[in-house]
Amino acid sequence: MEYPSQLIEEAVNEISKLPGIGKKTALRLVLHLLKQPNEETRSLAQALVKMRDEIKFCKVCHNISDQEICRICTSPRRDNTVVCVIEDTRDVMAIENTGQYLGLYHVLGGVISPIEGIGPDNLNINSLLHRINASDSTIKELILALNPTMEGDTTSFFITKKISRPGLKITSLARGVPVGGELEYADEITLGRSIMARTHYQPN
Amino acid sequence: MEYPSQLIEEAVNEISKLPGIGKKTALRLVLHLLKQPNEETRSLAQALVKMRDEIKFCKVCHNISDQEICRICTSPRRDNTVVCVIEDTRDVMAIENTGQYLGLYHVLGGVISPIEGIGPDNLNINSLLHRINASDSTIKELILALNPTMEGDTTSFFITKKISRPGLKITSLARGVPVGGELEYADEITLGRSIMARTHYQPN
Structure with a gap:
């Protein structure tokens, strides 16, 4: 497709790199921005750059956080004997929204997927094993809450095989x-x- | 929904202002950006701001352009006796893609829609009438190519009523x-x- 302007073409190319957004949708978004005042685009761009530059990941559970250690990991109200293993932040948000879970989390950042070239070393699995196997660990139960896909099941299986702590209760979602x-x-x-x-x- | 970070929340709010993008999709996009290097987000943001700040609209046909007057309006190869009236830039691109049209365009920037508060004065209708009614006008045919909605038909009708030039051929798409x-x-x-x-x- 030929664009009426180089600037439009560059913006469309950048937006269509996002997942699930094709060139047509990207063009629709660009034309929408052009109808709005300049400040709209500027504040969108600033929010994105600020978010990307300043975001931190919790050093304990690897969830997205504003601090070095996230609100959930530092909360005295949370039960530090239970850790729920999930794929990403969206799963944390989904479980938090239920209001039914008061334990801690561990965000893997994905699942093992040889096809996409994601192995155990690309995920936060080693830090999970450290959390569990440490001599001062308070963890008594590990909830494996990965999605029930082949990759999720493989990852759950891999984790269970690596745990050397006797007496640890391992559960999964009903x-x-x-x-x-x-x-x-x-x-x-x-x-x-x-x-x-x-x-x-x-x-x- | 409670977000794990203020930065994420702001980015999600900004992205979900775009048409057709809800909070869930916005969050998916934000999490995608977080998995990519910082430069990805930076170049996306820069492309958007640059596009919004530097874009020009052709003074003759109001199409998006890198120059004061667009490539189509300045091209000596185009037939300046025919003008095709369309709603926005996407329509220009669609017609250009056919390779069947060698005339000029006039981008209205929308259609008359009382419900959305868009009247003739919010559109590029006056400049179209000037183009047609000017004494040195070369235009012999006007193609009304607005979408066949109530608003499009109203706009076409409004334009035809305002034209005072005798002998002008007015056509519409087959x-x-x-x-x-x-x-x-x-x-x-x-x-x-x-x-x-x-x-x-x-x-x-």
Whole structure:
């Protein structure tokens, strides 16, 4: 496609590097910015650069943070005997939104995926093992909450094989029919698992 | 939703101001940028600010341009007796991509829409009328190529009512069954129009 201006072309090329945004969408966004005052574009650009330059990752759990150690890791209200292993920050936010979990986290930053060239050394797995295997570790339970894909399962398996601490309880998220979901629409594996793992009846 | 960092929240808020991008998509984009080197974010931000600050609009046709007057308006190869009226730059690009049109353009910058508070004075309609009605005007044909919505039709009608030049040919795009389209999937109005406006048979 031929753009009416070099400046537009460069902006479109930069925006379309983002995942899920093609050249057409990028052009739509650029034309939108052109209809807004200059300050809109400037504050967008500044927010992005500031975010990228100043963001920190918690030295303990590797979650995104404003400080060296994040709010969750430093909170005295959190249960430091439980650590939940997740793929990225979005998973932390999703679990935090439930309000049901008061333990700590460990953000791997991805899952093992030979196809994409991501091995254990590209992830925050070593620091997780240090956290667990340290002599002064308070951790009694490890919740493996990776997505149930082949890569997620491989990563969970890899982690369990590397843990040398006896007596550590390793759990994973309950699989079953979603709350509010109808049985007839559940897939067989989920429904099968939800029967096998049935629980005592609790009225809502 | 609670974000792990103020910086993330600000970046997400800025990105989700863009049309068609919600908070979840914005967060996905932000997390993508965090996985890339700082320079990626910096060059994205620079391209946007540079584009917004340095872009010009052609003084004649109001299309986006690097110069005061755009490449199309200054080209000696273009037919200056025909002007195609379109809504925005994307329409210019779409028509240019066909390679079938060698006339000039006039970008309105939108269509008349009372609901959105866009009247004729918010669009480049006066400059179009000046172009047409000027005593030294070379224009012999005006192609109204606005989208066939109520707003587009209103705008076309408004323009035709304002033109005082006798002998000016006013045309609009042919409506009909798309090339490669199957009859059974065409809507009745399109199919009806394509029968009424049938043309001499031309083998492809």
